[in-house]
Amino acid sequence: MQESIALTEAVFYILLSLYQPMHGYGIMQNVAQFSNGRVNLAAGTLYGALNTLLEKGWIRPEHTEESIRKKEYAITQSGRAAVEAELVRLQELIANGRKVVGGKRI
Amino acid sequence: MKHTIYKVFTVAEFEKEENWLNEMSAKGLQLTDIGFCRYVFEEGIHGEYVYRLELLENMPTHPESIAYIRFMEEMGVEHVGSILRWVYFRKKASDTPFDLYSDLDSRIRHFRRINLLCNWLIGINLVVGVINLLLFAGNIMSRYMGAATGMHYTNSVVGSVNLAIAVLIFVLARPIRMRLKKMQKENAVRE
Numbered sequence: 001m002q003e004s005i006a007l008t009e010a011v012f013y014i015l016l017s018l019y020q021p022m023h024g025y026g027i028m029q030n031v032a033q034f035s036n037g038r039v040n041l042a043a044g045t046l047y048g049a050l051n052t053l054l055e056k057g058w059i060r061p062e063h064t065e066e067s068i069r070k071k072e073y074a075i076t077q078s079g080r081a082a083v084e085a086e087l088v089r090l091q092e093l094i095a096n097g098r099k100v101v102g103g104k105r106i
Numbered sequence: 107m108k109h110t111i112y113k114v115f116t117v118a119e120f121e122k123e124e125n126w127l128n129e130m131s132a133k134g135l136q137l138t139d140i141g142f143c144r145y146v147f148e149e150g151i152h153g154e155y156v157y158r159l160e161l162l163e164n165m166p167t168h169p170e171s172i173a174y175i176r177f178m179e180e181m182g183v184e185h186v187g188s189i190l191r192w193v194y195f196r197k198k199a200s201d202t203p204f205d206l207y208s209d210l211d212s213r214i215r216h217f218r219r220i221n222l223l224c225n226w227l228i229g230i231n232l233v234v235g236v237i238n239l240l241l242f243a244g245n246i247m248s249r250y251m252g253a254a255t256g257m258h259y260t261n262s263v264v265g266s267v268n269l270a271i272a273v274l275i276f277v278l279a280r281p282i283r284m285r286l287k288k289m290q291k292e293n294a295v296r297e
Contacts, residue, residue: 010209025181028202042208043181044160047174048215070180 007086009039014049014059015075015083021062023070024050058082109135109147117224118278120159120192127157127194140187140194155184155196156204161219162191191223210293217286224279231272238265 007015010031017030028041041049050073053059058079062072075083115123127137127145132153139146164171166188175185175193182201186194197204207213242261249255 008209008211023180024177028181032202040203040205040208042205042212043178043183044206044216045208045212046181047177048212071177 005085006089007082008049009035010041010045011049011053012083012086013039014041014046014053015079018059018073018075018079021072021074023072025070027073053079107149108138109149111145111147112143113145114143116278117220117227117275118280118282120161120220124157124159127159131155131157131199137186137194137196140189142189153199156199157186157194157196158204158206159192159194160206160216161223162188162193163219165191166193210289210296214286214289214293217282217289221279221282221286224275224282228272228275228279231268231275235265235268235272238262238268241265 013031013034014027016034017027022030024043024046028043028046031039031041050059054061054073056078058076059073060076062074113126115126130137130147134149134152135147136150136155137145137157138148162168162171162174166172166175171193178195179185183195183197183204186196188194195206207216238261242258242265245255245258245261249257
């Protein structure tokens with residue numbers, strides 16, 4: 001198993017969605033919207049990801065009126081920290097990518 | 107109108123089974139109940155539902171399975187039925203596209219679960235087969251040594267059947283092993 005700090009697309013978008021309390025179906029729709037239909041979270045994948053994120057303490061169950069029928073989740077402090085760290089990593093990738101591809105070809 | 111069809115799909119043929127269920131749906135027959143090798147269909151709109159099936163980690167009665175099935179239902183997925191650890195889901199085709207897994211890791215985990223089940227079945231059949239054949243050999247030996255026992259062929263028959271089953275499952279599971287290897291290689295390149 002590789003020790004990787006990179007978040008998968010699915011996880012990144014799930015975390016972004018949970019900056020506001022949301023339930024599973026809402027997350028799925030939100031992610032599809034974020035990615036213009038490119039990322040279609042499947043139910044099984046979403047379930048696994050939510051459980052992993054709960055275990056890591058990056059999200060927590062949220063109790064709202066809606067959640068009596070459907071479980072809702074929200075991001076935690078450590079979840080936000082993970083997202084911010086990921087943004088830094090992604091910016092590094094983009095910067096280097098643009099430098100190499102956008103500039104002179106060696 | 108209900109139609110009951112009896113059909114055998116082995117452990118390793120779950121994708122074939124899923125395709126068949128979706129083909130039936132396209133013809134207007136929607137699966138509504140499942141038993142051991144028994145499929146109950148109801149006539150309905152052509153292509154009304156998309157069917158998916160998977161092998162759970164635990165039996166459907168286990169709290170983890172119950173939580174998973176409940177989550178699925180919250181997502182608008184119907185639980186059609188289960189046999190042992192296999193669950194059958196369906197979702198209206200008019201909804202968003204229905205797949206169980208959209209990422210490689212989950213798919214790999216599912217295939218590993220199936221591969222493990224196949225390996226257990228192969229292993230048990232091998233062990234039981236060998237034990238039976240040893241018992242049969244023992245029978246021959248004791249007669250050779252002059253004991254007044256009769257020839258008992260039960261063990262040789264059972265043992266041979268077990269070994270044959272072990273080999274059969276091993277061969278049938280090959281596509282699963284190959285897909286698993288391919289996915290694991292892909293995993294090293296991208297998610």
